[in-house]
Amino acid sequence: MRLHLVHAHPETDSFVAAMRDTVIEAAQAAGAEVTLSDLYAMGFNPVLSAADFSERENPEHLTYALEQRHNFKKRTLAPDIQSEAEKILAADVLGFTFPLFWFGAPAILKGWIDRVFLSGPFFGGRRIYGNGGLAGKRAFAAISMGARPDMFGPDAIFGELESGMLRHFLHGSLGYVGLTVHKPFFAHRVPYVDAAERTSMLALLAEYVRTLEQQPLIEMPDLSRFDERMIPIRGNG
Amino acid sequence: MRLHLVHAHPETDSFVAAMRDTVIEAAQAAGAEVTLSDLYAMGFNPVLSAADFSERENPEHLTYALEQRHNFKKRTLAPDIQSEAEKILAADVLGFTFPLFWFGAPAILKGWIDRVFLSGPFFGGRRIYGNGGLAGKRAFAAISMGARPDMFGPDAIFGELESGMLRHFLHGSLGYVGLTVHKPFFAHRVPYVDAAERTSMLALLAEYVRTLEQQPLIEMPDLSRFDERMIPIRGNG
Numbered sequence: 136m137r138l139h140l141v142h143a144h145p146e147t148d149s150f151v152a153a154m155r156d157t158v159i160e161a162a163q164a165a166g167a168e169v170t171l172s173d174l175y176a177m178g179f180n181p182v183l184s185a186a187d188f189s190e191r192e193n194p195e196h197l198t199y200a201l202e203q204r205h206n207f208k209k210r211t212l213a214p215d216i217q218s219e220a221e222k223i224l225a226a227d228v229l230g231f232t233f234p235l236f237w238f239g240a241p242a243i244l245k246g247w248i249d250r251v252f253l254s255g256p257f258f259g260g261r262r263i264y265g266n267g268g269l270a271g272k273r274a275f276a277a278i279s280m281g282a283r284p285d286m287f288g289p290d291a292i293f294g295e296l297e298s299g300m301l302r303h304f305l306h307g308s309l310g311y312v313g314l315t316v317h318k319p320f321f322a323h324r325v326p327y328v329d330a331a332e333r334t335s336m337l338a339l340l341a342e343y344v345r346t347l348e349q350q351p352l353i354e355m356p357d358l359s360r361f362d363e364r365m366i367p368i369r370g371n372g
Numbered sequence: 373m374r375l376h377l378v379h380a381h382p383e384t385d386s387f388v389a390a391m392r393d394t395v396i397e398a399a400q401a402a403g404a405e406v407t408l409s410d411l412y413a414m415g416f417n418p419v420l421s422a423a424d425f426s427e428r429e430n431p432e433h434l435t436y437a438l439e440q441r442h443n444f445k446k447r448t449l450a451p452d453i454q455s456e457a458e459k460i461l462a463a464d465v466l467g468f469t470f471p472l473f474w475f476g477a478p479a480i481l482k483g484w485i486d487r488v489f490l491s492g493p494f495f496g497g498r499r500i501y502g503n504g505g506l507a508g509k510r511a512f513a514a515i516s517m518g519a520r521p522d523m524f525g526p527d528a529i530f531g532e533l534e535s536g537m538l539r540h541f542l543h544g545s546l547g548y549v550g551l552t553v554h555k556p557f558f559a560h561r562v563p564y565v566d567a568a569e570r571t572s573m574l575a576l577l578a579e580y581v582r583t584l585e586q587q588p589l590i591e592m593p594d595l596s597r598f599d600e601r602m603i604p605i606r607g608n609g
Binding site: 145146148149175181182183184185196197198236237238239240241242243245246248249252264285286290291292293294298299300301302303304306307308311326356361365366367 | 382383385386412418419420421422433434435473474475476477478479480482483485486489501522523527528529530531535536537538539540541543544545548563593598602603604
């Protein structure tokens with residue numbers, strides 16, 4: 136297994152940094168080759184712009200997805216985008232460690248998706264979900280938060296977590312490009328727990344990584360139930 | 373009405389820039405005072421870090437929310453955060469114009485929320501949703517996308533838009549801090565429409581802004597249905 140891990144936390148002494156180290160150690164112990172993009176350590180630029188392209192299919196007006204396709208083919212993407220895209224394409228499994236900020240990824244990771252998930256090799260037109268460019272690869276995330284587990288669910292204060300608050304990330308980003316997405320590892324109440332509980336959560340995370348292939352999957356839309364315009368096909372029954 | 377508009381698009385000739393101008397003109401024509409944060413033009417830094425605080429309640433370990441509260445009180449926040457927070461606190465209505473990237477805000481706007489939505493004045497503990505720090509203010513967004521309207525809905529390829537893919541933004545970010553959130557203005561299929569249709573969409577947006585107070589609201593959790601630990605209160609019926 137080749138795992139590419141993307142880590143987004145500013146502090147080196149954080150629980151999320153310990154989750155990063157735990158993921159790497161557990162994956163390596165299981166025989167995986169691991170590469171790491173530590174976005175804060177790299178000073179990754181999350182703000183997409185015309186500067187991401189050294190050639191232009193259309194010099195008059197920027198259509199970002201169009202220039203992603205053109206510049207990927209010509210190998211004229213900004214070097215940081217090219218390098219991140221190559222690490223993803225070389226991996227079997229894409230992993231993430233980050234704290235939940237506003238029910239999503241920290242901006243440095245959101246912008247990594249904005250810039251690196253390339254129209255062309257990753258998705259395009261009807262090449263989404265099961266037909267996406269990364270189909271055959273798997274993904275997982277280990278996510279810390281302050282909230283309790285009982286704050287999520289159909290009647291809970293924040294509603295569903297995986298299919299609700301995190302739908303934009305799990306379905307709309309990872310699933311969209313064809314990744315098979317495991318249910319995330321969630322570390323709850325992180326600011327409020329003691330050292331023993333943190334150690335215990337990290338042991339559970341190591342077990343999650345060791346047994347990743349057995350971890351349940353997030354259900355994605357089944358494209359066979361949609362026509363070529365992505366309209367649901369009505370049954371006869 | 374005092375409107376603070378937050379705009380996130382890299383290109384000055386974009387449809388989203390035209391939406392920004394349309395919002396400003398329609399609001400001013402209705403007598404509003406308008407302030408603008410054009411995040412790309414400002415070179416806004418979306419990446420939160422310890423550098424956001426010139427004082428520290430806890431110099432040993434960074435707990436971002438704790439230092440937001442401490443530094444807001446001491447007026448020692450980074451000047452860009454202080455300035456954005458003051459613009460929001462001075463406004464009656466907070467508006468957004470942005471393109472949908474990966475079913476969320478562009479990273480430059482996600483990071484504006486990460487850094488500027490301050491624990492303390494904006495939210496904290498049980499001060500969320502209807503009890504949030506911005507309760508009494510309203511919010512709206514004008515959002516462009518490539519997708520068609522029929523790609524969203526309970527059986528559609530992307531599921532629900534407002535309560536699903538955008539739940540993290542509408543509920544989890546804007547509603548969370550107490551804002552009363554109007555249903556957004558969505559401009560669909562923007563890369564594929566002609567100039568006449570763009571003009572027509574901008575006219576609809578101007579009408580949306582003129583009639584903002586009559587625009588329907590996004591339903592938020594009713595805190596009276598939850599106890600002080602945010603657990604649903606079971607009825608007797």
